[in-house]
Amino acid sequence: MKMKDSKMVKGNVAIDRDRLWSDLMTVGKIGFQQGHGVNRPALSDADIAARDWLTKRMSAAGLEVRVDAAANVIGTLKTRTPRSQKILVIGSHLDTVPQGGMFDGALGVGAALECARVIRENEIELPWDIEIIDFSDEEAAYNAGTVGSRAMIGQLKPDEIFVSKAKGGLTFADGMEKVGKDPARIGEAVRDPKIFAGMLELHIEQGSRLESEGIAIGAVTGIVGIYRYIVTVRGEAGHAGTTPMHLRDDALVKAAPVFTMLPQWVRETNGEMVGTIGQVTLEPGATNVIPGVCTFIVEVRSMNASDMVAVRERLKSWAAAQRNVSVRTIYEKNSVALSEPLIDAVIRAAESEGVSHMRIQSGAGHDTQSFAPYVPSGMIFIPCKNGKSHCPDEWIEPDQAAYGCRVLLRTILDLAE
Ligand SMILES: [Zn+2]
Structure with missing residues:
Protein backbone atom coordinates (compact mmCIF):
# COMPACT_ATOMS: atom_id res chain seq x y z
CA MET A 1 0.00 0.00 0.00
CA GLY A 225 16.44 29.25 34.68
CA ILE A 226 16.10 27.70 38.14
CA TYR A 227 18.69 27.63 40.92
CA ARG A 228 17.95 25.66 44.10
CA TYR A 229 19.87 25.42 47.35
CA ILE A 230 19.39 23.50 50.55
CA VAL A 231 20.34 25.52 53.61
CA THR A 232 21.06 23.78 56.90
CA VAL A 233 21.11 25.87 60.07
CA ARG A 234 22.36 24.08 63.15
CA GLY A 235 21.56 25.17 66.70
CA GLU A 236 21.02 23.15 69.80
CA ALA A 237 17.88 21.27 70.72
CA GLY A 238 16.71 21.64 74.29
CA HIS A 239 13.68 21.60 76.56
CA ALA A 240 11.30 24.41 75.61
CA GLY A 241 10.25 24.87 79.23
CA THR A 242 13.48 24.67 81.15
CA THR A 243 16.09 26.26 78.85
CA PRO A 244 16.32 30.00 79.60
CA MET A 245 16.19 32.35 76.62
CA HIS A 246 19.77 33.59 77.02
CA LEU A 247 21.15 30.04 76.86
CA ARG A 248 19.37 29.03 73.67
CA ASP A 249 20.81 28.39 70.24
CA ASP A 250 17.50 28.13 68.36
CA ALA A 251 18.03 27.00 64.76
CA LEU A 252 14.72 28.46 63.54
CA VAL A 253 15.42 31.87 65.05
CA LYS A 254 18.84 31.89 63.37
CA ALA A 255 17.29 30.94 60.02
CA ALA A 256 14.30 33.30 60.20
CA PRO A 257 15.94 36.50 58.85
CA VAL A 258 16.52 34.83 55.46
CA PHE A 259 12.80 34.19 55.05
CA THR A 260 12.21 37.93 54.71
CA MET A 261 15.59 38.87 53.22
CA LEU A 262 15.22 36.56 50.22
CA PRO A 263 12.21 38.44 48.76
CA GLN A 264 14.17 41.69 49.20
CA TRP A 265 17.28 40.33 47.49
CA VAL A 266 15.09 39.13 44.61
CA ARG A 267 13.23 42.44 44.26
CA GLU A 268 16.54 44.30 44.13
CA THR A 269 17.42 42.52 40.85
CA ASN A 270 15.89 43.58 37.53
CA GLY A 271 12.27 42.84 38.40
CA GLU A 272 11.34 39.67 36.50
CA MET A 273 13.01 37.31 38.96
CA VAL A 274 11.10 35.27 41.54
CA GLY A 275 12.37 33.60 44.70
CA THR A 276 10.69 31.17 47.08
CA ILE A 277 11.33 29.21 50.24
CA GLY A 278 8.70 26.51 49.86
CA GLN A 279 9.98 23.88 52.22
CA VAL A 280 11.16 24.23 55.82
CA THR A 281 11.82 21.38 58.22
CA LEU A 282 12.69 21.50 61.90
CA GLU A 283 14.40 18.82 63.93
CA PRO A 284 13.51 17.30 66.27
CA GLY A 285 10.23 19.04 65.38
CA ALA A 286 8.10 19.01 68.52
CA THR A 287 6.08 21.72 70.27
CA ASN A 288 8.09 21.41 73.47
CA VAL A 289 11.58 21.19 71.97
CA ILE A 290 13.80 24.08 70.83
CA PRO A 291 14.63 23.49 67.13
CA GLY A 292 18.10 21.97 66.87
CA VAL A 293 18.28 21.95 63.07
CA CYS A 294 16.38 24.07 60.56
CA THR A 295 16.63 22.98 56.93
CA PHE A 296 15.04 24.94 54.10
CA ILE A 297 15.18 25.08 50.33
CA VAL A 298 15.79 28.35 48.53
CA GLU A 299 14.71 28.54 44.91
CA VAL A 300 15.14 31.43 42.47
CA ARG A 301 14.00 31.64 38.85
CA SER A 302 15.02 34.08 36.17
CA MET A 303 15.91 34.33 32.50
CA ASN A 304 19.16 36.03 33.62
CA ALA A 305 21.84 33.85 35.16
CA SER A 306 23.66 36.89 36.56
CA ASP A 307 20.64 37.84 38.70
CA MET A 308 20.42 34.33 40.12
CA VAL A 309 24.15 34.32 40.81
CA ALA A 310 23.78 37.66 42.63
CA VAL A 311 21.13 36.24 44.97
CA ARG A 312 23.15 33.06 45.49
CA GLU A 313 26.16 35.12 46.54
CA ARG A 314 24.07 37.11 49.03
CA LEU A 315 22.72 33.87 50.46
CA LYS A 316 26.21 32.43 50.75
CA SER A 317 27.68 35.51 52.37
CA TRP A 318 24.80 35.59 54.87
CA ALA A 319 25.51 31.91 55.65
CA ALA A 320 29.25 32.52 56.00
CA ALA A 321 28.59 35.22 58.60
CA GLN A 322 26.58 32.82 60.80
CA ARG A 323 27.71 30.01 63.02
CA ASN A 324 26.94 26.48 61.78
CA VAL A 325 25.09 27.36 58.60
CA SER A 326 25.80 25.54 55.35
CA VAL A 327 24.48 26.02 51.81
CA ARG A 328 24.50 23.11 49.38
CA THR A 329 23.61 23.52 45.70
CA ILE A 330 20.82 21.19 44.59
CA TYR A 331 21.15 22.41 41.01
CA GLU A 332 21.65 25.44 38.84
CA LYS A 333 19.81 25.24 35.53
CA ASN A 334 20.18 28.28 33.32
ZN1 LIG B 1 5.09 19.52 33.80
Whole structure:
Protein backbone atom coordinates (compact mmCIF):
# COMPACT_ATOMS: atom_id res chain seq x y z
CA MET A 1 0.00 0.00 0.00
CA LYS A 2 1.27 3.43 -0.88
CA MET A 3 1.94 5.58 2.18
CA LYS A 4 0.45 9.02 2.28
CA ASP A 5 2.91 11.84 2.32
CA SER A 6 2.56 14.22 5.26
CA LYS A 7 1.94 17.09 2.80
CA MET A 8 -0.96 15.34 1.08
CA VAL A 9 -2.92 14.63 4.22
CA LYS A 10 -2.21 17.82 6.10
CA GLY A 11 -5.55 19.35 5.23
CA ASN A 12 -7.88 16.70 6.59
CA VAL A 13 -6.41 14.64 9.41
CA ALA A 14 -8.37 14.87 12.62
CA ILE A 15 -7.51 13.95 16.15
CA ASP A 16 -10.11 12.08 18.21
CA ARG A 17 -11.16 14.57 20.88
CA ASP A 18 -13.11 12.04 22.95
CA ARG A 19 -10.38 9.40 22.85
CA LEU A 20 -7.81 11.97 24.02
CA TRP A 21 -10.08 13.20 26.82
CA SER A 22 -10.90 9.67 27.90
CA ASP A 23 -7.16 8.91 28.16
CA LEU A 24 -6.58 12.05 30.23
CA MET A 25 -9.44 11.18 32.56
CA THR A 26 -8.25 7.58 32.91
CA VAL A 27 -4.66 8.43 33.77
CA GLY A 28 -5.92 11.33 35.91
CA LYS A 29 -7.62 8.83 38.22
CA ILE A 30 -4.37 7.01 38.92
CA GLY A 31 -3.16 8.32 42.28
CA PHE A 32 -6.20 10.62 42.55
CA GLN A 33 -7.84 11.18 45.93
CA GLN A 34 -10.90 13.39 46.32
CA GLY A 35 -9.81 16.70 47.82
CA HIS A 36 -6.12 15.85 47.55
CA GLY A 37 -5.62 15.89 43.80
CA VAL A 38 -3.25 13.52 42.04
CA ASN A 39 -0.41 12.01 44.06
CA ARG A 40 1.90 10.38 41.58
CA PRO A 41 5.49 11.14 42.59
CA ALA A 42 8.06 9.57 40.28
CA LEU A 43 8.35 5.79 40.64
CA SER A 44 5.74 5.66 43.40
CA ASP A 45 3.21 2.84 43.11
CA ALA A 46 0.79 5.27 41.42
CA ASP A 47 3.42 6.44 38.92
CA ILE A 48 4.30 2.84 38.14
CA ALA A 49 0.59 2.12 37.56
CA ALA A 50 0.42 5.13 35.21
CA ARG A 51 3.49 3.87 33.33
CA ASP A 52 1.86 0.45 32.96
CA TRP A 53 -1.31 2.09 31.64
CA LEU A 54 0.73 4.10 29.13
CA THR A 55 2.68 1.03 28.02
CA LYS A 56 -0.58 -0.78 27.25
CA ARG A 57 -2.06 2.21 25.43
CA MET A 58 1.07 2.67 23.34
CA SER A 59 1.23 -1.03 22.47
CA ALA A 60 -2.45 -0.97 21.52
CA ALA A 61 -1.67 1.99 19.24
CA GLY A 62 0.97 -0.08 17.44
CA LEU A 63 4.02 1.59 18.97
CA GLU A 64 7.11 -0.38 19.97
CA VAL A 65 7.49 0.20 23.70
CA ARG A 66 10.65 0.02 25.76
CA VAL A 67 11.89 1.40 29.06
CA ASP A 68 15.39 2.84 28.86
CA ALA A 69 18.17 2.74 31.47
CA ALA A 70 16.83 5.90 33.15
CA ALA A 71 13.33 4.37 33.38
CA ASN A 72 11.95 6.64 30.64
CA VAL A 73 8.99 4.96 28.92
CA ILE A 74 9.46 5.24 25.15
CA GLY A 75 6.99 4.31 22.41
CA THR A 76 8.40 4.36 18.89
CA LEU A 77 6.47 4.75 15.65
CA LYS A 78 8.86 3.77 12.90
CA THR A 79 8.90 5.49 9.57
CA ARG A 80 8.77 2.95 6.74
CA THR A 81 10.86 4.83 4.24
CA PRO A 82 13.42 6.72 6.23
CA ARG A 83 14.81 9.74 4.47
CA SER A 84 17.01 10.32 7.49
CA GLN A 85 18.06 8.30 10.51
CA LYS A 86 16.64 10.94 12.80
CA ILE A 87 14.04 10.80 15.53
CA LEU A 88 11.43 13.38 16.51
CA VAL A 89 10.75 13.25 20.25
CA ILE A 90 7.30 14.22 21.51
CA GLY A 91 7.07 13.93 25.23
CA SER A 92 6.35 15.14 28.72
CA HIS A 93 5.89 13.38 32.05
CA LEU A 94 3.29 11.36 33.95
CA ASP A 95 4.71 11.98 37.42
CA THR A 96 3.13 14.72 39.54
CA VAL A 97 3.99 16.80 42.58
CA PRO A 98 2.28 15.71 45.82
CA GLN A 99 -1.37 16.84 45.67
CA GLY A 100 -0.90 17.86 42.06
CA GLY A 101 -3.26 18.16 39.12
CA MET A 102 -4.48 15.94 36.31
CA PHE A 103 -2.89 17.76 33.38
CA ASP A 104 0.63 18.96 34.20
CA GLY A 105 2.67 16.51 32.14
CA ALA A 106 -0.14 14.05 31.45
CA LEU A 107 -1.58 16.38 28.78
CA GLY A 108 1.70 16.31 26.85
CA VAL A 109 2.03 12.53 27.04
CA GLY A 110 -1.65 11.92 26.21
CA ALA A 111 -1.60 14.34 23.27
CA ALA A 112 1.66 12.88 21.93
CA LEU A 113 0.09 9.43 22.03
CA GLU A 114 -3.02 10.72 20.23
CA CYS A 115 -0.84 12.30 17.52
CA ALA A 116 1.01 9.00 17.02
CA ARG A 117 -2.30 7.15 16.72
CA VAL A 118 -3.64 9.60 14.14
CA ILE A 119 -0.40 9.45 12.14
CA ARG A 120 -0.51 5.65 12.12
CA GLU A 121 -4.23 5.34 11.41
CA ASN A 122 -3.98 7.75 8.50
CA GLU A 123 -0.84 6.00 7.24
CA ILE A 124 1.01 9.29 7.14
CA GLU A 125 4.62 8.76 6.19
CA LEU A 126 7.03 10.94 8.17
CA PRO A 127 10.69 11.51 7.35
CA TRP A 128 11.77 10.29 10.79
CA ASP A 129 10.77 7.85 13.51
CA ILE A 130 8.79 9.47 16.26
CA GLU A 131 9.27 8.61 19.91
CA ILE A 132 6.53 9.30 22.44
CA ILE A 133 8.28 9.63 25.80
CA ASP A 134 7.15 9.71 29.42
CA PHE A 135 10.26 11.19 31.04
CA SER A 136 11.17 10.00 34.54
CA ASP A 137 10.95 12.24 37.58
CA GLU A 138 10.32 15.60 35.97
CA GLU A 139 8.86 16.92 39.21
CA ALA A 140 11.88 16.45 41.49
CA ALA A 141 10.38 13.80 43.77
CA TYR A 142 13.81 12.83 45.05
CA ASN A 143 16.34 15.53 44.31
CA ALA A 144 16.73 17.75 41.27
CA GLY A 145 13.99 16.76 38.80
CA THR A 146 13.98 16.41 34.97
CA VAL A 147 16.01 13.28 35.66
CA GLY A 148 14.94 11.20 32.67
CA SER A 149 15.37 13.93 30.07
CA ARG A 150 18.75 15.00 31.45
CA ALA A 151 19.90 11.38 31.58
CA MET A 152 18.94 10.93 27.93
CA ILE A 153 20.75 14.05 26.76
CA GLY A 154 23.85 13.26 28.84
CA GLN A 155 23.48 16.05 31.40
CA LEU A 156 22.83 14.03 34.56
CA LYS A 157 25.63 13.78 37.09
CA PRO A 158 25.93 10.06 37.94
CA ASP A 159 25.96 10.60 41.71
CA GLU A 160 22.85 12.80 41.90
CA ILE A 161 20.45 9.85 41.66
CA PHE A 162 21.80 8.67 45.02
CA VAL A 163 20.96 11.95 46.79
CA SER A 164 17.64 12.63 48.50
CA LYS A 165 16.16 16.00 49.44
CA ALA A 166 15.46 14.88 52.99
CA LYS A 167 18.07 13.23 55.17
CA GLY A 168 17.60 9.47 54.93
CA GLY A 169 14.84 9.87 52.33
CA LEU A 170 14.32 7.77 49.24
CA THR A 171 16.43 8.43 46.16
CA PHE A 172 15.78 8.09 42.44
CA ALA A 173 18.11 5.08 42.56
CA ASP A 174 15.72 3.42 45.04
CA GLY A 175 12.85 4.12 42.66
CA MET A 176 14.76 2.65 39.71
CA GLU A 177 15.18 -0.62 41.55
CA LYS A 178 11.40 -0.81 42.01
CA VAL A 179 11.03 -0.98 38.23
CA GLY A 180 13.95 -3.37 37.77
CA LYS A 181 16.50 -0.83 36.58
CA ASP A 182 20.10 -0.87 37.76
CA PRO A 183 21.12 2.60 39.01
CA ALA A 184 24.75 1.84 38.16
CA ARG A 185 23.77 1.57 34.49
CA ILE A 186 21.84 4.83 34.16
CA GLY A 187 24.61 6.11 31.87
CA GLU A 188 23.33 3.72 29.20
CA ALA A 189 20.34 6.03 28.73
CA VAL A 190 22.58 8.68 27.13
CA ARG A 191 21.97 9.26 23.43
CA ASP A 192 23.78 11.37 20.90
CA PRO A 193 21.76 14.60 20.54
CA LYS A 194 22.55 14.56 16.82
CA ILE A 195 20.12 11.66 16.28
CA PHE A 196 17.20 13.89 17.25
CA ALA A 197 15.40 15.90 14.57
CA GLY A 198 13.65 17.83 17.32
CA MET A 199 11.77 17.77 20.60
CA LEU A 200 8.17 18.92 21.04
CA GLU A 201 6.14 19.22 24.22
CA LEU A 202 2.54 20.32 24.73
CA HIS A 203 1.91 21.57 28.27
CA ILE A 204 -0.49 23.66 30.30
CA GLU A 205 0.84 27.17 30.85
CA GLN A 206 0.79 26.90 34.68
CA GLY A 207 0.25 30.64 34.79
CA SER A 208 -2.57 33.00 33.87
CA ARG A 209 -1.21 35.04 30.98
CA LEU A 210 -2.92 33.17 28.14
CA GLU A 211 -6.22 33.00 30.01
CA SER A 212 -6.19 36.66 31.04
CA GLU A 213 -5.36 37.77 27.50
CA GLY A 214 -7.91 35.39 25.97
CA ILE A 215 -5.28 33.65 23.84
CA ALA A 216 -5.59 29.97 22.93
CA ILE A 217 -1.99 28.95 22.20
CA GLY A 218 1.36 30.04 23.59
CA ALA A 219 4.37 29.50 21.34
CA VAL A 220 7.05 29.18 23.99
CA THR A 221 10.15 31.24 23.28
CA GLY A 222 12.26 30.30 26.28
CA ILE A 223 12.25 28.53 29.62
CA VAL A 224 13.28 30.24 32.80
CA GLY A 225 16.44 29.25 34.68
CA ILE A 226 16.10 27.70 38.14
CA TYR A 227 18.69 27.63 40.92
CA ARG A 228 17.95 25.66 44.10
CA TYR A 229 19.87 25.42 47.35
CA ILE A 230 19.39 23.50 50.55
CA VAL A 231 20.34 25.52 53.61
CA THR A 232 21.06 23.78 56.90
CA VAL A 233 21.11 25.87 60.07
CA ARG A 234 22.36 24.08 63.15
CA GLY A 235 21.56 25.17 66.70
CA GLU A 236 21.02 23.15 69.80
CA ALA A 237 17.88 21.27 70.72
CA GLY A 238 16.71 21.64 74.29
CA HIS A 239 13.68 21.60 76.56
CA ALA A 240 11.30 24.41 75.61
CA GLY A 241 10.25 24.87 79.23
CA THR A 242 13.48 24.67 81.15
CA THR A 243 16.09 26.26 78.85
CA PRO A 244 16.32 30.00 79.60
CA MET A 245 16.19 32.35 76.62
CA HIS A 246 19.77 33.59 77.02
CA LEU A 247 21.15 30.04 76.86
CA ARG A 248 19.37 29.03 73.67
CA ASP A 249 20.81 28.39 70.24
CA ASP A 250 17.50 28.13 68.36
CA ALA A 251 18.03 27.00 64.76
CA LEU A 252 14.72 28.46 63.54
CA VAL A 253 15.42 31.87 65.05
CA LYS A 254 18.84 31.89 63.37
CA ALA A 255 17.29 30.94 60.02
CA ALA A 256 14.30 33.30 60.20
CA PRO A 257 15.94 36.50 58.85
CA VAL A 258 16.52 34.83 55.46
CA PHE A 259 12.80 34.19 55.05
CA THR A 260 12.21 37.93 54.71
CA MET A 261 15.59 38.87 53.22
CA LEU A 262 15.22 36.56 50.22
CA PRO A 263 12.21 38.44 48.76
CA GLN A 264 14.17 41.69 49.20
CA TRP A 265 17.28 40.33 47.49
CA VAL A 266 15.09 39.13 44.61
CA ARG A 267 13.23 42.44 44.26
CA GLU A 268 16.54 44.30 44.13
CA THR A 269 17.42 42.52 40.85
CA ASN A 270 15.89 43.58 37.53
CA GLY A 271 12.27 42.84 38.40
CA GLU A 272 11.34 39.67 36.50
CA MET A 273 13.01 37.31 38.96
CA VAL A 274 11.10 35.27 41.54
CA GLY A 275 12.37 33.60 44.70
CA THR A 276 10.69 31.17 47.08
CA ILE A 277 11.33 29.21 50.24
CA GLY A 278 8.70 26.51 49.86
CA GLN A 279 9.98 23.88 52.22
CA VAL A 280 11.16 24.23 55.82
CA THR A 281 11.82 21.38 58.22
CA LEU A 282 12.69 21.50 61.90
CA GLU A 283 14.40 18.82 63.93
CA PRO A 284 13.51 17.30 66.27
CA GLY A 285 10.23 19.04 65.38
CA ALA A 286 8.10 19.01 68.52
CA THR A 287 6.08 21.72 70.27
CA ASN A 288 8.09 21.41 73.47
CA VAL A 289 11.58 21.19 71.97
CA ILE A 290 13.80 24.08 70.83
CA PRO A 291 14.63 23.49 67.13
CA GLY A 292 18.10 21.97 66.87
CA VAL A 293 18.28 21.95 63.07
CA CYS A 294 16.38 24.07 60.56
CA THR A 295 16.63 22.98 56.93
CA PHE A 296 15.04 24.94 54.10
CA ILE A 297 15.18 25.08 50.33
CA VAL A 298 15.79 28.35 48.53
CA GLU A 299 14.71 28.54 44.91
CA VAL A 300 15.14 31.43 42.47
CA ARG A 301 14.00 31.64 38.85
CA SER A 302 15.02 34.08 36.17
CA MET A 303 15.91 34.33 32.50
CA ASN A 304 19.16 36.03 33.62
CA ALA A 305 21.84 33.85 35.16
CA SER A 306 23.66 36.89 36.56
CA ASP A 307 20.64 37.84 38.70
CA MET A 308 20.42 34.33 40.12
CA VAL A 309 24.15 34.32 40.81
CA ALA A 310 23.78 37.66 42.63
CA VAL A 311 21.13 36.24 44.97
CA ARG A 312 23.15 33.06 45.49
CA GLU A 313 26.16 35.12 46.54
CA ARG A 314 24.07 37.11 49.03
CA LEU A 315 22.72 33.87 50.46
CA LYS A 316 26.21 32.43 50.75
CA SER A 317 27.68 35.51 52.37
CA TRP A 318 24.80 35.59 54.87
CA ALA A 319 25.51 31.91 55.65
CA ALA A 320 29.25 32.52 56.00
CA ALA A 321 28.59 35.22 58.60
CA GLN A 322 26.58 32.82 60.80
CA ARG A 323 27.71 30.01 63.02
CA ASN A 324 26.94 26.48 61.78
CA VAL A 325 25.09 27.36 58.60
CA SER A 326 25.80 25.54 55.35
CA VAL A 327 24.48 26.02 51.81
CA ARG A 328 24.50 23.11 49.38
CA THR A 329 23.61 23.52 45.70
CA ILE A 330 20.82 21.19 44.59
CA TYR A 331 21.15 22.41 41.01
CA GLU A 332 21.65 25.44 38.84
CA LYS A 333 19.81 25.24 35.53
CA ASN A 334 20.18 28.28 33.32
CA SER A 335 17.39 29.57 31.13
CA VAL A 336 17.21 28.32 27.56
CA ALA A 337 15.91 29.85 24.35
CA LEU A 338 13.78 27.55 22.21
CA SER A 339 14.35 27.08 18.48
CA GLU A 340 13.06 29.97 16.33
CA PRO A 341 12.10 27.66 13.42
CA LEU A 342 10.03 25.57 15.85
CA ILE A 343 8.42 28.65 17.40
CA ASP A 344 7.46 29.69 13.85
CA ALA A 345 6.12 26.18 13.13
CA VAL A 346 3.91 26.34 16.24
CA ILE A 347 2.59 29.75 15.16
CA ARG A 348 1.83 28.48 11.63
CA ALA A 349 0.10 25.44 13.16
CA ALA A 350 -2.07 27.67 15.38
CA GLU A 351 -2.95 29.80 12.37
CA SER A 352 -3.95 26.84 10.23
CA GLU A 353 -6.11 25.60 13.12
CA GLY A 354 -7.69 29.05 13.34
CA VAL A 355 -6.81 29.64 16.99
CA SER A 356 -5.27 32.74 18.54
CA HIS A 357 -1.64 32.62 19.59
CA MET A 358 1.13 34.60 21.21
CA ARG A 359 4.80 34.20 22.00
CA ILE A 360 5.33 33.47 25.69
CA GLN A 361 8.11 32.61 28.13
CA SER A 362 7.82 29.68 30.49
CA GLY A 363 8.23 30.43 34.18
CA ALA A 364 8.18 26.72 34.97
CA GLY A 365 10.88 24.18 34.21
CA HIS A 366 10.20 21.37 31.71
CA ASP A 367 11.86 18.35 30.11
CA THR A 368 12.21 20.45 26.96
CA GLN A 369 14.68 22.56 28.93
CA SER A 370 17.03 19.57 29.07
CA PHE A 371 16.91 19.11 25.30
CA ALA A 372 16.88 22.74 24.15
CA PRO A 373 20.63 23.47 24.37
CA TYR A 374 21.40 20.45 22.16
CA VAL A 375 18.33 19.68 20.03
CA PRO A 376 15.95 22.02 18.14
CA SER A 377 13.13 22.23 20.67
CA GLY A 378 9.64 23.67 20.74
CA MET A 379 6.87 23.94 23.31
CA ILE A 380 3.17 24.63 22.99
CA PHE A 381 1.18 26.05 25.90
CA ILE A 382 -2.57 26.04 26.39
CA PRO A 383 -4.25 28.00 29.20
CA CYS A 384 -5.28 26.32 32.44
CA LYS A 385 -8.18 27.48 34.58
CA ASN A 386 -7.27 30.54 36.68
CA GLY A 387 -3.63 29.81 35.87
CA LYS A 388 -3.61 27.18 38.62
CA SER A 389 -1.22 24.25 38.57
CA HIS A 390 0.60 21.94 41.00
CA CYS A 391 -2.65 21.77 42.98
CA PRO A 392 -5.89 19.77 42.94
CA ASP A 393 -7.72 22.69 41.23
CA GLU A 394 -5.63 22.40 38.07
CA TRP A 395 -8.10 22.18 35.17
CA ILE A 396 -8.51 22.45 31.40
CA GLU A 397 -11.60 21.93 29.25
CA PRO A 398 -11.86 19.03 26.77
CA ASP A 399 -11.91 21.50 23.86
CA GLN A 400 -8.68 23.08 25.06
CA ALA A 401 -6.97 19.68 25.24
CA ALA A 402 -8.27 18.96 21.74
CA TYR A 403 -7.09 22.15 20.06
CA GLY A 404 -3.74 21.89 21.87
CA CYS A 405 -3.37 18.40 20.45
CA ARG A 406 -4.40 19.58 16.98
CA VAL A 407 -1.76 22.31 17.05
CA LEU A 408 0.80 19.72 18.18
CA LEU A 409 -0.14 17.43 15.28
CA ARG A 410 -0.03 20.32 12.77
CA THR A 411 3.40 21.26 14.07
CA ILE A 412 4.65 17.70 13.54
CA LEU A 413 3.24 17.62 10.00
CA ASP A 414 4.67 21.07 9.29
CA LEU A 415 8.14 19.93 10.39
CA ALA A 416 7.78 16.82 8.23
CA GLU A 417 7.55 18.88 5.05
ZN1 LIG B 1 5.09 19.52 33.80
